[in-house]
Amino acid sequence: MTFQEIKDQEQAYIMHTYGRVDAALVKGRNARAWDAEGKEYIDFTSGIGVNSLGYSDPQWTAAVAAQAGEIQHLCNYYYSPQNTALAEELCKAAGMAQAFFCNSGAEANECAIKIARKYGEKRGADKIVTLNNSFHGRTLTTLAATGQEAFHKDFLPLTEGFLYAEGGDLEAVAALLDGSVCAVLIETVQGEGGVVPMDEGFVQGFSRLCRERDVLFMVDEVQTGVGRTGHFYSYQGYGVQPDVATSAKGLAGGLPIGVCLVKERLRNILKPGQQGSTFGGNPVVCAGAREVVRRVNDPAFLGAVEEKGAYFREKLLAMPQVDFVRGRGLMLGIKLKSGDAHDVLTKCAEAGLLVLTAKELVRFLPPLTITQEEMDEGLEKFAKVLREVD
Ligand SMILES: *Cc1c(COP(=O)(O)O)cnc(C)c1O
Numbered sequence: 001m002t003f004q005e006i007k008d009q010e011q012a013y014i015m016h017t018y019g020r021v022d023a024a025l026v027k028g029r030n031a032r033a034w035d036a037e038g039k040e041y042i043d044f045t046s047g048i049g050v051n052s053l054g055y056s057d058p059q060w061t062a063a064v065a066a067q068a069g070e071i072q073h074l075c076n077y078y079y080s081p082q083n084t085a086l087a088e089e090l091c092k093a094a095g096m097a098q099a100f101f102c103n104s105g106a107e108a109n110e111c112a113i114k115i116a117r118k119y120g121e122k123r124g125a126d127k128i129v130t131l132n133n134s135f136h137g138r139t140l141t142t143l144a145a146t147g148q149e150a151f152h153k154d155f156l157p158l159t160e161g162f163l164y165a166e167g168g169d170l171e172a173v174a175a176l177l178d179g180s181v182c183a184v185l186i187e188t189v190q191g192e193g194g195v196v197p198m199d200e201g202f203v204q205g206f207s208r209l210c211r212e213r214d215v216l217f218m219v220d221e222v223q224t225g226v227g228r229t230g231h232f233y234s235y236q237g238y239g240v241q242p243d244v245a246t247s248a249k250g251l252a253g254g255l256p257i258g259v260c261l262v263k264e265r266l267r268n269i270l271k272p273g274q275q276g277s278t279f280g281g282n283p284v285v286c287a288g289a290r291e292v293v294r295r296v297n298d299p300a301f302l303g304a305v306e307e308k309g310a311y312f313r314e315k316l317l318a319m320p321q322v323d324f325v326r327g328r329g330l331m332l333g334i335k336l337k338s339g340d341a342h343d344v345l346t347k348c349a350e351a352g353l354l355v356l357t358a359k360e361l362v363r364f365l366p367p368l369t370i371t372q373e374e375m376d377e378g379l380e381k382f383a384k385v386l387r388e389v390d
Pocket residue numbers: 103104105106107109135136137138187191192220221222223224248249
């Protein structure tokens with residue numbers, strides 16, 4: 001099929017919920033991809049932080065294919081050793097006690113919200129505090145948790161019971177945490193909100209405040225998790241341990257997964273029949289995730305993520321069109337002195353470089369395994385595009 005045929009088919013048969021770029025990707029290897037017409041791209045997106053080990057990593061592919069050839073799915077009424085092993089490996093990496101598996105970030109947050117409601121139920125505490133400018137998903141409840149009105153518009157009424165606080169303002173947060181609040185849910189680095197990192201004092205103070213007021217401290221690690229920030233979970237880099245953490249995007253290296261992790265004191269808070277998912281914890285997906293966890297949860301791998309992040313920053317800051325760079329590890333937001341981020345994204349694609357935007361910033365979420373050569377090639381293309389739009 002030619003690109004035009006693919007595009008026509010999309011126009012005719014797919015709901016237009018995405019502003020797409022003119023490229024149909026059909027093949028990839030690590031941080032390199034090729035489109036339907038054979039054009040090569042350097043990839044700084046990893047599919048919004050999903051392909052942690054890059055495109056079609058050989059060991060990941062082998063693990064997934066081998067499991068598909070053994071048993072591809074079973075009903076959650078039976079046991080699966082891929083599923084139980086992933087739960088143990090993940091809990092140990094995260095400092096958590098138990099896992100619930102589902103298929104996406106939004107579902108993982110739905111599970112966290114159900115746990116929070118159940119935790120507060122006995123004392124009538126049903127409110128959940130989230131931050132302005134946050135992003136927690138597209139279901140009606142996780143939209144309500146998302147502190148950005150632009151996403152709510154047209155879909156009212158949403159699930160009730162969410163309060164919004166300003167990130168960084170501990171006093172404002174403290175004023176909200178009365179007896180009606182059962183939990184807070186935050187991103188340590190707001191991804192969709194424009195790659196906005198919370199400062200350490202705020203996150204640590206927030207965590208302490210929650211403990212003092214018997215409010216669950218829940219961290220949405222959907223974008224920041226699984227090595228993205230140079231720590232297995234970003235909260236480990238902030239020196240806090242949440243009661244509940246949610247993870248998805250990069251966890252299975254490109255297969256749909258979500259997980260809600262809880263600390264020891266919440267062991268078995270949800271009873272049989274209170275939560276479930278047909279596909280959740282599917283053995284093929286878990287086999288892919290185990291390969292990701294095995295590779296990422298290694299100090300040398302995580303150290304390399306941090307070093308690559310520092311290298312990106314150094315090179316980006318040397319580009320005269322760049323105003324500032326923010327984020328952690330390989331989660332980078334780039335503010336340009338002038339020009340429109342989306343226009344830059346389009347021009348990058350034309351130049352053979354895949355990037356993302358987040359609000360008015362250009363965003364890079366490259367595969368964690370990106371090589372020196374791939375970084376340099378992509379950065380060179382980026383510098384060239386910036387010179388042209390300047
Ligand atoms: C992407 C994202 C979600 C939603 O995940 P889906 O898998 O698209 O449902 C939730 N929270 C954060 C922080 C995200 O970045």
